[in-house]
Amino acid sequence: xxxxxxxxxxxxxxxxxxxxxxxxxxxxxxxxxxxxxxxxxxxxxxxxxxxxxxxxxxxxxxxxxxxxxxxxxxxxxxxxxxxxxxxxxxxxx
Amino acid sequence: xxxxxxxxxxxxxxxxxxxxxxxxxxxxxxxxxxxxxxxxxxxxxxxxxxxxxxxxxxxxxxxxxxxxxxxxxxxxxxxxxxxxxxxxxxxxxxxxxxxxxxxxxxxxxxxxxxxxxxxxxxxxxxxxxxxxxxxxxxxxxxxxxxxxxxxxxxxxxxxxxxxxxxxxxxxxxxxxxxxxxxxxxxxxxxxxxxxxxxxxxxxxxxxxxxxxxxxxxxxxxxxxxxxxxxxxxxxxxxxxxxxxxxxxxxxxxxxxxxxxxxxxxxxxxxxxxxxxxxxxxxxxxxxxxxx
Numbered sequence: 001x002x003x004x005x006x007x008x009x010x011x012x013x014x015x016x017x018x019x020x021x022x023x024x025x026x027x028x029x030x031x032x033x034x035x036x037x038x039x040x041x042x043x044x045x046x047x048x049x050x051x052x053x054x055x056x057x058x059x060x061x062x063x064x065x066x067x068x069x070x071x072x073x074x075x076x077x078x079x080x081x082x083x084x085x086x087x088x089x090x091x092x093x
Numbered sequence: 094x095x096x097x098x099x100x101x102x103x104x105x106x107x108x109x110x111x112x113x114x115x116x117x118x119x120x121x122x123x124x125x126x127x128x129x130x131x132x133x134x135x136x137x138x139x140x141x142x143x144x145x146x147x148x149x150x151x152x153x154x155x156x157x158x159x160x161x162x163x164x165x166x167x168x169x170x171x172x173x174x175x176x177x178x179x180x181x182x183x184x185x186x187x188x189x190x191x192x193x194x195x196x197x198x199x200x201x202x203x204x205x206x207x208x209x210x211x212x213x214x215x216x217x218x219x220x221x222x223x224x225x226x227x228x229x230x231x232x233x234x235x236x237x238x239x240x241x242x243x244x245x246x247x248x249x250x251x252x253x254x255x256x257x258x259x260x261x262x263x264x265x266x267x268x269x270x271x272x273x274x275x276x277x278x279x280x281x282x283x284x285x286x287x288x289x290x291x292x293x294x295x296x297x298x299x300x301x302x303x304x305x306x307x308x309x310x311x312x313x314x315x316x317x318x319x320x321x322x323x324x325x326x327x328x329x330x331x332x333x334x335x336x337x338x339x340x341x342x343x344x345x346x347x348x349x350x351x352x353x354x355x356x357x358x359x360x361x362x363x364x365x366x367x368x369x370x371x372x373x374x375x376x377x378x379x380x381x382x383x384x
Contacts, residue, residue, distance in 0.1 A: 022149065023098060026153070
């Protein structure tokens, strides 16, 4: 089945959302040609194979209570004025 | 085989239970203030969440290691045999992911391009790899054309480990000359034709046994060994055969003359063949039983 990526969803969020567990994470990542840490774009289609391992209790809990995991943090590398950890290791600051 | 997340979690929890320092997850040094919640037995305790996080990370790691292990192909003989069999005639190799591979996208006739039907990979005394090959034509093994063999050699030189010479053996089958006397039960077998008498079909048990034995020498891979004793044993097991005697078992390779086979013979080309004119079977009635 094909699933739509929502705003701020990482691949882990999406798999958790539709499978209730992460056991099929790598299979889904390889099937879609993604790395598990790739930034997904809202509206992107991700194919989840029908034989994925599913924890129905957790998945149904998410569905029934309208809970959608979406915890991806888009790193803003272009904001150079903020004195925060730059998420890179430059040779000199 | 990598473990599941559950198995890794269980391993961590078992190790934790066995470690005296972590019993009941007490604080590690006496100077530390005891944190009462650290040894929580709750299913959603913080330390259990950390077990899950570690298990998940380990699981990802194991999956990646397993996937890479499947991709790596160390150069040993079974893998090199697979490499030879994986030759596609007339297709170019592309360098991808650290090895030469075929790009089979948009190649409709890939199956018919796999022309190597049987192979044997050996190491010679001169420290070279000897590759014997044969292709199938209408069920019969035969050598590749010289053009195909040249292309295969270029392919093998690209796929082999550098510095090791390679020799390709692509020859017509070694020929056998067999003359045997078979003592048969005359109630079952006709001593003139050698055919079974109890059926209207033409069934020649001795001829079939010989064909099956020769086919079994190159059924899966080349370089089967013709063993005189095994050959005679196979004939002896055929229906109606009581005794078998070898008058002549000879072998020849390329343009050399026929020579006697002493106990056994490894074929030079990798496979044997026998022409009808070189197979002489004399049938005699088995007369050692009274009445």
